[in-house]
Amino acid sequence: MKPLREVISVKENHEQELLKLPGVTGVAAGYKYKNGKRTDEIAVCVFVQKKRQQVPDAERIQPELDGVSTDVIERTFTPRTASMKLEDAVLMVDKGKYTPLKGGISIGPCRSVGGYVFTGTLGAIVRDNVTNNPMMLSNFHVMCIDNGWSVGDDMAQPSRVDSGSCPSDVVGSLQRAALTNRVDGAIASISGRSFHCSIVDIGDVAGTNTATLGMAVRKRGRTTSLTYGTVDSVNLSVKVPYGDSD
Structure with a gap:
């Protein structure tokens, strides 16, 4: 299993080519999932709008990049206004x-x-x-x-x-x-x-911190109220649709 720093390096070397593929919405370094369950393996996570059964060879995401496993995950990223x-x-x-x-x-x-x-x-x-x-x-x-x-x-x-x-x-x-x-x-x-x-619902702001894999996090939003989560990936690069402000 490759260490995080090596996975990030491979991700950064390949992210531009991956982001150019149709349907790809983001690339990160994070935990690999198998059968819906998180594993301890760190992989190059490739986020897509929708997984496809039939993918042309030129658009196919390889199972490994430079010896690092990949994981294809359905997820999109949009501004919440x-x-x-x-x-x-x-x-x-x-x-x-x-x-x-x-x-x-x-x-x-x-x-x-x-x-x-x-x-x-x-x-x-x-x-x-x-x-x-x-x-x-x-x-x-x-x-x-x-x-x-x-x-x-x-x-x-x-x-x-x-x-x-x-x-x-x-x-x-x-x-x-x-x-x-x-x-x-x-x-x-x-x-x-x-x-x-x-x-609101969280308390005083004590400072800033760097997100790490497995870290428990929470946020308070006007629309979503108080929500909780766990950091599954880091060093994320995404394609976000900003419309006329792009």
């Missing part, structure tokens, strides 16, 4: 107004796009590395939506989808954002409401 027509905004999972602000709650831009308003999750309250000012951290696809965003765009908590209104529920404005092959992030300033560096 909820949108609704202005006249159709109704109760969603957690549309609560939070004072103080904290991670795991509804957030969204005041601006609409194509007649739709959008909502997502405020991930955490963080500190700017340069100014040390408190900031709201979320995703590009939550706070920016598309390439029509601008610095200073107002953010509402709860979002307009979740019965928030502008300007009465504005809690800050967009300051920076990035959407690259490595980052889907955005930060906004905080104004008009108190804040606490904690996450």
